[in-house]
Amino acid sequence: MAYLWSLAALIPLDNYGHYIHWGVIDLSVANFIVIVLMILTFIAALFLPFPGRNRRKESQ
Template identity: 70%
Template sequence: MIALSFFAAILPLNTLGHYIHWHFIYISVANFTVVILMIVTFVAALFLPFPGRRRRKENK
């Protein structure tokens, strides 16, 4: 219960949403955050070494 109250204090979900408005682009901060996280995760997925890959190459 204490942990739930702690998270609720960090992320107050009972208020009006925040929006980014730039020219024709109108997106909520929550959706924008998810898009940025997806791009960061995609780049990480491309460049981070896959576990065990080096070991397999050495075994070849």
């Protein structure tokens, strides 16, 4: 449990949030990270092999 608390301390949550300003776009770093993770997940879903795909192809 103490190990988990030390992990939580890596991300300071008591400070003001960080923001990215890009023209009219005003985006929190937290939301930016989530968007990047969604894009990476999307790309991974397209290219990672699905378990059992070859087995299914052979059986058809």
